[in-house]
Amino acid sequence: MFKAICIDKDDQGYRATLRELDDSALPEVPEGAVTVQVACSTLNYKDGLAITGQSPVVRKFPMVPGIDLAGTVLDSQHPEFKPGDAVVLNGWGVGETHWGGLAQKARLKGDWLVPLPAAFTPAQAMAIGTAGYTAMLCVMALERHGITPERGEVVVTGAAGGVGSVAVALLARLGYRVAAVTGRPQEADYLKQLGAAEVLPREAFAAPGKPLTKERWAGAVDTVGSHTLANVCAATQYGGVVTACGLAGGMDLPATVAPFILRGVTLAGIDSVMAPKALRLQAWQRLARDLDPAVLAAISRTIGLNEAIDTARQLLAGQVRGRVVVDVNA
CATH class of the missing domain: 3.90.180.10 (Medium-chain alcohol dehydrogenases, catalytic domain)
Structure with a gap:
C-alpha cells in the first residue's frame, strides 16, 4: 500500500x-x-x-x-x-x-x-524541480545566443516564484547583473539575498506598453507572458535575447514585430516538458556545478x-x- x-x-x-x-x-x-x-x-x-x-x-x-x-x-x-x-x-x-x-x-x-546528481539529495533536487531545471534551460539558451555578463543587464520576471528565484540565483552567481521583477514588494530583501542588483515593481511591466521603449535588457527570463513579456521585448537591446517559459500573467502576447525586425531581438521559447534527454542531462550537470546548494x-x-x-x-x-x-x- x-x-x-x-x-x-x-x-x-x-x-x-x-x-x-x-x-x-x-x-x-x-x-x-x-x-x-x-x-x-x-x-x-x-x-x-x-x-x-x-x-x-x-x-x-x-x-x-x-x-x-x-x-x-x-x-x-x-x-x-x-x-x-x-x-x-x-x-x-x-x-x-x-x-x-x-x-x-x-x-x-x-x-x-x-x-x-551526486551533488544533491532528493530533497535538494526537488527544491530545484522543474522550476529550477527550467531556469537552467533559460540560462543555457541565453548563453547559446551569446548573452554574456559583459553584454549588460538581464531581467527576470515573476522573480519571487520558483523559476524566477532559481534564475536570479544562477544568473547572479554566473556574474550577470540581474534586475528582478515582482508583484510582492515585501520580497525585495529575499531577491537581493539571491543576488538581484535591483528589484522592480510588476506594475511597471503589466500594463499595455509601447511597441518599442528605451533599450535596456541584454537578456531576459520571462515566466509571466502577456503584457509583461511584450514590455520586456520592447525594452530589449539590439541583438538581445528573451527566453519565455511561463504564462502566470496569461497565454496571450499583445506585442508587435518591432523589437524583432528593428532591433534583431530573439524570442526563445523554453520547453522543459519534452526536452530531449541529452539537454536534461546537461541542465542537471550545470545545476550541480553552478547552483550554490x-x-x-x-x-x-x-x-x-x-x-x-x-x-x-x-x-x-x-x-x-x-x-x-x-x-x-x-
Missing part, C-alpha cells in the same frame, strides 16, 4: 483527495518500466492548476499529479537503471497523462528518468503530502515564495 494524491472527475465533480492505494493500482508501462520509491516531490504552477482544476492540465482520470519526483529505483526493466539507483524525473506529461510524483510510489518509463535552503520549504492540496491553492493565489518540497513520507 502507498499514499497518493488522486484527482477524480465524475458526476460528483472535480476533486483532489489524499488516498491509500494498493500497488496493483500503479499504471502499466509497456516497455522499460521502472518502479520508484519516491522520496520527495514538489509543487509547481502546473501542479497547482492540476490539483485545483483551474486549467485543464489533467487529461486522464483518475490521475496522481506531480510533474517532478526524486527517489530510489525499486524494480527496473530498463537497461540504464537498477534497484538502488537514485533518480530524478521532470515533465514528460507525468501528472497530466501518466501518474506523477505526489505519491510514495511511481511506475514510469525508464527513458524519462535521469540519474540524480546553500541557496536551496533559502528558496524552499518542506511540507508533507497531506498539506499539498491546500498549498497548491496558495501557490495559485501568489502566496508562495520560491519552491515547495513535498516529503511524501512525512
Whole structure:
C-alpha cells in the first residue's frame, strides 16, 4: 500500500483527495518500466492548476499529479537503471497523462528518468524541480545566443516564484547583473539575498506598453507572458535575447514585430516538458556545478503530502515564495 494524491472527475465533480492505494493500482508501462520509491516531490504552477482544476492540465482520470519526483529505483526493466539507483524525473506529461510524483510510489518509463546528481539529495533536487531545471534551460539558451555578463543587464520576471528565484540565483552567481521583477514588494530583501542588483515593481511591466521603449535588457527570463513579456521585448537591446517559459500573467502576447525586425531581438521559447534527454542531462550537470546548494535552503520549504492540496491553492493565489518540497513520507 502507498499514499497518493488522486484527482477524480465524475458526476460528483472535480476533486483532489489524499488516498491509500494498493500497488496493483500503479499504471502499466509497456516497455522499460521502472518502479520508484519516491522520496520527495514538489509543487509547481502546473501542479497547482492540476490539483485545483483551474486549467485543464489533467487529461486522464483518475490521475496522481506531480510533474517532478526524486527517489530510489525499486524494480527496473530498463537497461540504464537498477534497484538502488537514485533518480530524478521532470515533465514528460507525468501528472497530466501518466501518474506523477505526489505519491510514495511511481511506475514510469525508464527513458524519462535521469540519474540524480551526486551533488544533491532528493530533497535538494526537488527544491530545484522543474522550476529550477527550467531556469537552467533559460540560462543555457541565453548563453547559446551569446548573452554574456559583459553584454549588460538581464531581467527576470515573476522573480519571487520558483523559476524566477532559481534564475536570479544562477544568473547572479554566473556574474550577470540581474534586475528582478515582482508583484510582492515585501520580497525585495529575499531577491537581493539571491543576488538581484535591483528589484522592480510588476506594475511597471503589466500594463499595455509601447511597441518599442528605451533599450535596456541584454537578456531576459520571462515566466509571466502577456503584457509583461511584450514590455520586456520592447525594452530589449539590439541583438538581445528573451527566453519565455511561463504564462502566470496569461497565454496571450499583445506585442508587435518591432523589437524583432528593428532591433534583431530573439524570442526563445523554453520547453522543459519534452526536452530531449541529452539537454536534461546537461541542465542537471550545470545545476550541480553552478547552483550554490546553500541557496536551496533559502528558496524552499518542506511540507508533507497531506498539506499539498491546500498549498497548491496558495501557490495559485501568489502566496508562495520560491519552491515547495513535498516529503511524501512525512
